[in-house]
Amino acid sequence: MSTIKDIAQYTGLSIATISKYINGGNVLERNRERIAEAIDALDYKVNLAARILKTRRTMIVGVLLPSLTVPFFSTICAIIEELLKKEGYSIILCSYYDDREEELEKLRFLLNQSVDGILLVPQYIGGEDINAFSELRERKTPLVLMDRSIPGCECDRVLADNSNATYDAVEQFVVNGHKRIGIIIGPPEISTAYERRVGYERVHHDYAIPVDHALIRVGDYSIGSGYSAMSDLLNMENPPTAVIGTNHEMTMGAITYAYERKMRIPGDISFIGYDEIQLTKIINPPITIVMQPIQEIAELCARILLRRMQGDDSSFPLVYRLKTNLLMHESIKRIR
C-alpha cells in the first residue's frame, strides 16, 4: 500500500502539502491536479489507524441495540446510518441480545474502539443508572439514549410519549363501550413498558373503570410471549372484549393466536396493535395501530449526538418526548 510519502515523492511536493490537500486546505490548482493524478496512479488510500492515532477522532459512532431482529430497532438504525454517513461518520452496530452482561461488555467494547459517540437503546445499564458507568464518564464520550430511559439517569434522550400513546388507544376502546380491556405489556424494568402500562391504568382511573390485574399480561416484547399472553387472555373464564398489544412483536404473536382460534377482528375480539412496520402493514382487514414516530426519533438522536460530538454541551441533558399517532381502522367493535 502506498502512503502519503509516496505521493509526496511522486509529485515532488512535501508531505505536509499532501496532507493539506487531503484534508481540504489551500493548495495551488496545478498542484491539486498533480496530487490527484498521483493518488490515482499509486492507488493511495488514507491509513485510518495513523489518522486516528494523530487526530484522536475515529469518526465512528457506536450504535448499541437490545436485539438485531427487532424491526423497530433496525429501522431506527438504517435511518441513523444514512444521516450520519452524510456527516462523514461510520457506524459500528452492536447488539446485546437482551443480556445484561452483554450490554455492559458491548458498551466497553465500543469505548475501547474509541468511538466518537454512542447511541444506545438501554435496558439494564448499571442496574439503574448509567452515570455509574465510570468508563463512560472518564472518556467523556457523548451518549444519547434512544427510545428508552433509565431511572435517575442524566443523559440526553429521545423518547416517545408512551403513556399518552396507550392512553389514547385504550380510550378508544372505552368510548366504544369496552370495560374489560386486556393489555399485553413488556417487562416492567423497561421504561417504555412501564409507561405504557401507566397510560392504560390512567384511562381506567379517568373513566372510573376498575383495573382487573388479571387483564394485564406481562410479556417480554417477543413474538412468542405475545402469542401466549393472548392465549391466556382469551382463555380466561371472563375474557376481555378488547386487547392492546404494546409492541410490534407481541402484536404479531397475539394476532397469530387469534387467527389460529379463528377469531375475527373486530367481530370476536377488538384489537389495537403497535408500530406500523412489516407484518402489521399487511394484516387485512387492517387493524388500528399506535404509530411511533420512528423517523423523528432516529433523526433527533443522530442530530443531538452530532452536536455533542462537536463539543456543544449546551442545555444538557436534552430530553424529548415525541408524540405518537393512532392509525384508526375498523378493528374496534362498538358494544352495548
Added chain:
Amino acid sequence: MSTIKDIAQYTGLSIATISKYINGGNVLERNRERIAEAIDALDYKVNLAARILKTRRTMIVGVLLPSLTVPFFSTICAIIEELLKKEGYSIILCSYYDDREEELEKLRFLLNQSVDGILLVPQYIGGEDINAFSELRERKTPLVLMDRSIPGCECDRVLADNSNATYDAVEQFVVNGHKRIGIIIGPPEISTAYERRVGYERVHHDYAIPVDHALIRVGDYSIGSGYSAMSDLLNMENPPTAVIGTNHEMTMGAITYAYERKMRIPGDISFIGYDEIQLTKIINPPITIVMQPIQEIAELCARILLRRMQGDDSSFPLVYRLKTNLLMHESIKRIR
C-alpha cells in the same frame, strides 16, 4: 489517557517490557505484579489505533448482510459473533439493504476500515463475479461467502443444499397425491432462489408431472411478497392444492393471507414453510418446515475465515453444501 510510557515510568521498567507483558511474553513474576498494579492504578488501556498502525492487523471481521431485519441472517450473525469473539476478533456489522450500490459501497467501507476478513451474504456484487472487485484482490483480504453464491465466483463459500431441500419437500406433496403444487420463490438472480426452483422442477420431471408456470410465483423474499403471491395462487381459476414458501418471510406472508381467508392447513390447503425460527415456531397447529442448518453454516463460515486469516490458503476455494432437514408435521393433506 495513560500510555504504555506511563506504565514504564511507574514501574521503572522499559516500554518494551510492558509491551511484552501486554502481549503475553516472558516477564518476571514480581514485575508482572508491578505492571498489573500500575495498569490498574493508571487505568491504562491499549490504544488500538497505535497497535493497528504497527501490527497492520485490526482483529476486526466485517460481516455484510443484505438486511438486518431478516432473522435468518441476524441469527447467523449472532453465532458468528460469539465464535469469533472467543478468538479475539470483533465484528463490524453492515447491511446493504438489498441495494446493489450499497453492497459495493459497504464492501469498500469494510476494506477501508482494514478489516482482517469479510463474511458476506452476496446479492449483486460485480454484476456476476466478485473477482472483478479489484479492491478485494489488491488487499488480499480473505472473504467467505455465506448462504449464497455468485456465478463464476472463485471464493470460499458455505451453502445449503437448496435444490435437494425443495426437492424433498415438494416430493412429500407428490407422494401424498398432489399434482398442482404452488411455489413461492425468491428473485431468480439470487442463487438460493434459483436452486430452490430447480429442485421444485426436478420433482415434477422425475414424477412426470407437467410444470404449470402459473404455479411458480416470484417474490422478493419479503413478507409482503409472500402475502400477495399466496393471494395470487389461491385466487387462480384453478388453484393449487399445496403450496411451499421458500424462505421464512414469504412463508409468514403466505400463512397470514391464508389465515385471513379463513383457510385451514391442511384442510383447505397443504403447506410447507421454510426456516424454523421466530414465528414459524409458534404457528399452531405446526406446519411442515424445511430446516436449514443455520448453526452449521455460521460456524463453518467463521472457521474457514479464521483459517484464511491465519494465512492458511490450502485447497482454495473451499465449497460446502450442507444438507437441510424436513421437519414433518400435519400440514399436508392426503388426497385422492
Added chain:
DNA sequence: ATATTAAAGCTAAACGTATCGCTTTTATCT
C-alpha cells in the same frame, strides 16, 4: 567454579498521518 544456555529486559527504530511554526511565493492595494 566455570561454561553454557535460557530468560528477561532494554534501546532504538519504525508504522503513516496531522499540525505547529516558519519561510517563500503570490496577490492586492496605495
Added chain:
DNA sequence: AGATAAAAGCGATACGTTTAGCTTTAATAT
C-alpha cells in the same frame, strides 16, 4: 514601485504502539 497581506509550501515533531537485535541477569550443567 513599494509596502502589505494573504496564500501556499515546508521541515520537524508527535501520536502510542510493536519488534528486531542486543545486553544483562538468572538458571543449569559440567
